[in-house]
Amino acid sequence: MKIEELNTGEKTTWCPGCTDFGILTSVKQAITNLVNADKIKRENVVGVSGVGCFDKIYDYININFFHTLHGRTLPTMFGIKLANPELKVIGFGGDGSTYAEGMAHVVHSCRYNEDTTFIVFDNQRFSLTTGQATPMSEKGFAGPSTPLGVQEKPVNPLVLTMTCGASFVSRGFALDVPGLTKLIEAAVMHKGFSFVEVLQPCISYHNTIQFLRDHIYKLENHDIGNYDEAMKKALEWGYCQDENSRIPTGIFYETNKLIYEDQWPQLKPWYNVKRNPDFRKILQEFKE
Ligand SMILES: Cc1ncc(C[n+]2csc(CCOP(=O)(O)OP(=O)(O)O)c2C)c(N)n1
Numbered sequence: 001m002k003i004e005e006l007n008t009g010e011k012t013t014w015c016p017g018c019t020d021f022g023i024l025t026s027v028k029q030a031i032t033n034l035v036n037a038d039k040i041k042r043e044n045v046v047g048v049s050g051v052g053c054f055d056k057i058y059d060y061i062n063i064n065f066f067h068t069l070h071g072r073t074l075p076t077m078f079g080i081k082l083a084n085p086e087l088k089v090i091g092f093g094g095d096g097s098t099y100a101e102g103m104a105h106v107v108h109s110c111r112y113n114e115d116t117t118f119i120v121f122d123n124q125r126f127s128l129t130t131g132q133a134t135p136m137s138e139k140g141f142a143g144p145s146t147p148l149g150v151q152e153k154p155v156n157p158l159v160l161t162m163t164c165g166a167s168f169v170s171r172g173f174a175l176d177v178p179g180l181t182k183l184i185e186a187a188v189m190h191k192g193f194s195f196v197e198v199l200q201p202c203i204s205y206h207n208t209i210q211f212l213r214d215h216i217y218k219l220e221n222h223d224i225g226n227y228d229e230a231m232k233k234a235l236e237w238g239y240c241q242d243e244n245s246r247i248p249t250g251i252f253y254e255t256n257k258l259i260y261e262d263q264w265p266q267l268k269p270w271y272n273v274k275r276n277p278d279f280r281k282i283l284q285e286f287k288e
């Protein structure tokens, strides 16, 4: 399959130069590579996105897609996977909708360890609605909804997801397309809940391109099976633009553990059962 086969022909409405384009390319390239390597089937891939700038990705990749409510990507992914565990479910969120409106879902998705992949576009702002503060914004940021400045420290999603039990935790950079592609491939192939944070500068409301380029580095000689080491690496950056920041990218943590679907034997046979419902009879019951 050629990557172009995933194009939809829809006009993109992201700001020209938005780093979301880097994520779009990485996701398309990762799907193409995995299909070509016979690791996944294109028809089994289902994308899920909510509401935000990031969510427009559903319009730009020619795969099955479910466009759900703001902050509700994760429960929608959960439902799709439970309905048919053979599907490869890849969900997309923004940092605002994920860690504000949808925070409870993050905690429980990590705990359940369902075999799905969740990719968060982290620009530290509610960008579609013109740059308000999210739970990821830097302390002191004065924006449209916080004129006196944010008082709290940003959430650290890597620490959060690891603490709650995610079995694959990683961070990529939207402008490192080859690196992000590899990360997404690994996340999709991981058996269990895989979390991919993508640092995604918003050129209109939070342009951190230069800062990230100056401070990002790739994890090397890092033992991804060592939880304590992963936690140390996750704590290395506090999501603020300090001069001496060091920002690791790559896979922080990966472990094998029982997935949600495997804990419920009842789930196994039913989705394979060929059903032949008598719709006339069912409709008749509703009429009576
Ligand atoms: C329940 C609910 N709350 C708020 C909104 C308004 N809203 C729509 S998009 C958006 C911003 C999305 O920000 P984020 O998830 O960070 O994605 P980004 O736009 O930055 O990619 C907000 C606040 C909404 N649609 N529904």
Ligand code: SF4
Residues within 6 Å of the ligand: 013, 014, 015, 017, 018, 019, 020, 053, 054, 123, 127, 128, 201, 202, 203, 204, 205
């Ligand atoms: S507002 Fe920011 S995140 Fe949204 S399309 Fe424009 S540059 Fe991208």
